[in-house]
Amino acid sequence: MNLRAFTSAISSTTASLPIVILYVTSACNLRCITCSYRDALPNELSLEEYARLARELQGLGLRHVVLSGGEPLVRRDVPAICKIFAALGVRQSLLTNGLLLEKRIDEISEFLDEIIVSLDAPDAATHNDIRGLECFDQILRGIEAVKGLVRRPILSLRMVVQRKNFRLLDAMVDFAKSAGVDRVSFLSADVRSSAFHRNHAGPAAPEREILLSAEECGEFRGLMEALVERRKPEIRSGFISESPEKLMHLVRYFEAFHGLSDFPRNSCNAPNVSTVITSTGELLPCYFLPAYGDIRSGSLQGQLNNDLARFTRMQVRAYTLEQCRKCVCTLNVSPWSALVGRV
Helix, strand or coil: CCHHHHHHHCCCCCCCCCEEEEECCCCCCCCCCCCCCCCCCCCCCCHHHHHHHHHHHHHCCCCEEEEECCCHHHCCCHHHHHHHHHCCCCEEEEEECCCCHHHHHHHHHHHCCEEEEECCCCCHHHHHHHHCCCCHHHHHHHHHHHHCCCCCCEEEEEEEECCCCHHHHHHHHHHHHHHCCCEEEEEECCCCCCCCCCCCCCCCCHHHHHCCCHHHHHHHHHHHHHHHHHCHHHHHHCCECCCHHHHHHHHHHHHHCCCCCCCCCCCCCHHHHEEEECCCCEEECCCCCCCCEEHHHCCHHHHHCCHHHHHHHHHHHHCCCHHHHCCCCCCCCCHHHHHHCCC
8 A cells, every 4th residue: 555645646745756757868869740859968867866866766656667758769778777777676668759669679678568659650651751750660660579579568559649640540540450569549749838848939830730720620520539439349448548538638639729629627646646857857747847856956855845846736736727728648646546556
């Protein structure tokens, strides 16, 4: 029983961090239109700093680490980072664009419980257009390499839905089944926040690139309603990770920008049960909210409940932040799940 995690899930203070998302580098080997990560930042966290961080997180009840970025596999010593957290016996998930999976999977597979490959279309032309590089076939080879492991992690595909691929969700389900992965999930592209080093200036600004038009929103609603009806078996089995309600959440998110619907209300408690740690050590309440501290500025325990962190949690709970009202994320960890360690 994890009473600290239970208390944290329902409070503006936290005594436990069961989930941590690590941006192990800001470098990325793709040029996606939905994010602006490109190069590693100066002075990214060292292995020694990760070792110290792991010890602190162990004392805070860490149960699950998500390795993200940038593209985590760009970082050469990512196996050593995995090994540090493997020593704690925690669950490890890798969120990757898949481009380096074929090359590096043998270095890291023993440490991973899940690999989530971000794939934005079931066809090369659309995916490569979104990602800015001819990469689809290489990613498929990486998926096959994972499937060939004797002990393989859970293998998932995640599609970020936007203007260039919203007509392809049903085809993506068929593709995921034919590819032999364990599940597929869908997430709306974040249109207006400054997360992911987003650059909103210039002719290729994200809103113009990825936001569905009002007419397209009507088409998307019809397609999604048909998918929810047709794919009931895949939803019930968990092969499609989202419930019907969460799938319709994607539609309402885009509709809301045109006044066709209200933004879906989120009951998020991410800042209570998790933190995002950037490649240079900044502490973020979630992907989308500003930093409240830095692991290089003092102990993590001492910063978790500083004035800014607690105020942010109160704002999230009160649903007063614009970032929350227009958020694509639907994370909510049940206090009871936290209590019994199911996070």
